[in-house]
Amino acid sequence: MEALSNKRRVLEAKPMTFAERIYLPAILKGLSITLKHFFRKSVTVRYPEQKREFSENFRGMHSLKRDEEGRERCTACGLCALSCPAEAITMISAERKPGEEHLYREEKYAAVYEINMLRCIFCGLCEEACPKEAIYLDGDIVKPDYFRKELIYGKDKLVEAPLNQ
Amino acid sequence: MTTTDIIVRLVLITVIFLITLVIAMYSTYAxxxxxxxxxxxxxxxxxxxYGILQPLADGAKMFMKEEIIPARSSKFLFIVGPSLAIMTACIGSAVIPWGQTLMIGNYALDLQVTDINVGVLYIFGVVSLGVYGVMIGGWASNNKYSLLGAIRAASQNISYEIAMGLSIIAVLMTTGTLSLREIAAQQHGFWSHGWFTWNVFKQPLAFLIFIVCAFAETNRAPFDLPECETELVGGYHTEYSSMKLGFYLFAEYINMFISSAVMATLFFGGYNFPYMHHLGLSANWVTILGVIALFIKIFCLIFxxxxxxxxxxxxxxxxxxxxxxKALIPLAIANIVITGLVMNFIK
Structure with missing residues (x-):
């Protein structure tokens, strides 16, 4: 049969030479390679003490933002929960009472806002869905825990710190 | 043998036992x-x-783990297996000369538990007993992987014992003695009569065969088939847990230490080091330096x-x-023949 290309090569299995058959030269070569690595600097990043720089668009822990007057921006519309593919977000809304205008930006706010960090896949769709620019995934890595219930983060962990403190 | 002798021997045995255990512990770390x-x-x-407490943490972990004895195993043999493995690993240290004679006041202390005149044969006996721990444990587990691991270990150890024994015969022909103490003493210093005194320079081929066989006998890579995890789960210790598993793993490191000590004694001059009698030191200091030299040689071999x-x-x-x-046994026999011819016609 004619060859399709000129790249065809006939390989012949050469019998091993004596040096190859007694293994020893190859073993010594291998040992010298590993010994070179013995004196090489390790590439390990010692994680908790030493951290790599994150990329600019790294998505970490969520934070619920406040506006320029320190009021919570979230209006509990539920779009973030709706957009969440992992169904990690739940919330209970409440109506703003007179006298609470300095706390909440809109008439409706989230009384309870929980994100289950075990379900969250950090895709950032909640951030994209939010019409009020209230949620951003701009935090650090979420720390592990021994108990599942500790990983359902409420408003105490998610809301940004107040402005004047 | 006086009462003092017996007490001194017991102390020496305890010290060597403790040193063996500590070295085995830190071998896992190393x-x-x-x-x-x-x-x-x-x-x-x-x-x-730098993680130097890691062996202690590992040991504590081993003790805390749940102890599982499979319901279908032979319970007695299941417990005997690891005990035998660690016991045979430890008793090999009895005939190794750790140093020359130390003078404490008027008492001459030989740094060796016992100098039996068939030391090399004793070592071989202990080595061939070593396979029983693995075999009994693997068989008693009543698990096909354990059994396969045990069979592998048995056939591998028996095959390589032959080559090991033949390689050592060539060395024994040149030394003319089976006592490890005399073999070490013959390799005194480093250079005499225009040639090295250490056996590794007199019998390089025997050393090569011996070290390859030592790898196989201690079930170390590249011959760790009895416990090869890619094929046999855990090999002969698949069913073992807790400290019984720890004993098997520990026995491997003790074996490594003892076989390094044997190799250092047989081939690298034991406690001898270059210029040992040209330094102008007292006999006791030379002995102590010799012990240090022996341990340096052992650590290099372990490395x-x-x-x-x-x-x-x-x-x-x-x-x-x-x-x-097909390779090691014919080579070892050829080495014996060549050694015999050279000894006949040259000396």
């Missing part, structure tokens, strides 16, 4: 560090500075064991048998 350095990593570094483990891939089983029966 193994992980060496593996890490050869792979550009850091290795254990969390328990204590070599680890270095090889993290370099070479595992042999296939038929390659292992090929190497043992």
């Amino acid at each position: 193994e992980r560090k060496v593996a890490a350095f050869l792979q550009d990593r850091v290795g254990p570094n969390r328990a204590g500075p 070599f064991f680890m270095w090889v483990r993290w370099t070479l891939p595992r042999f296939r089983y038929d390659q292992l048998m090929d190497l043992g029966w």
Whole structure:
């Protein structure tokens, strides 16, 4: 049969030479390679003490933002929960009472806002869905825990710190 | 033998036993560090500075683990297996000369538990007993993987014992004695009569065969087929847990230490070091330096064991048998013949 290309090569299995058959030269070569690595600097990043720089668009822990007057921006519309593919977000809304205008930006706010960090896949769709620019995934890595219930983060962990403190 | 002698011997045995255990413990740490350095990593570094408390943490972990004895196993043999493995590993140290004679006041203390005149044969006896721990444990587990591991261990150890024994015969022809103390004494210093005194320079081929067989006898890579985890789960210790597993793993490191000590004594001059009698030191100081020299040699050999483990891939089983029966045994026999001819016609 004619060859399709000129790249065809006939390989012949050469019998091993004596040096190859007694293994020893190859073993010594291998040992010298590993010994070179013995004196090489390790590439390990010692994680908790030493951290790599994150990329600019790294998505970490969520934070619920406040506006320029320190009021919570979230209006509990539920779009973030709706957009969440992992169904990690739940919330209970409440109506703003007179006298609470300095706390909440809109008439409706989230009384309870929980994100289950075990379900969250950090895709950032909640951030994209939010019409009020209230949620951003701009935090650090979420720390592990021994108990599942500790990983359902409420408003105490998610809301940004107040402005004047 | 006086009462003092007996007490001194007991103290010596205890000290050697403790040193063996500590070295075996820190061999596990060294193994992980060496593996890490050869792979550009850091290795254990969390328990204590540079991770030096890691062996203690590992030991504590082993004791805390649940002890499982399979319902269908032979319970008695299941417990005897690891006990035998660690016992045979430990008793090999009895005939190794750790140093020359130490003078304490008027008492001459030989740094050797007992100098039996068939020391080399004793070592071989202990080595061949060593396979029973593995075999009994693997068989008693009543598990096909354990059984296969045990069968592999048995056939591998028996095959390589022959080559090991034949390689040592050539050495014994030149030394003319079976006592390890005399063999060490013959390698006095480093250079005499225009040639090296150490046996490794007189019998390099025997040393090569011996070290390859030592790898096989201690079930170390590249001959760690009895416990090869890619094929046999855990090999002969698949069913073992808790400290019984710890005993098996520990026995491997003790074996490595003892076989390094035997190799250092047989081939690298034991406690002898170059210029030992030209330094102008008193006899006791030379003895102490000799003990240190012996341990340095042992540590280098242990490092070599680890270095090889993290370099070479595992042999296939038929390659292992090929190497043992078709290469090492004929080579060892040829070495004996050549040694005999040279001794007859040259000396």
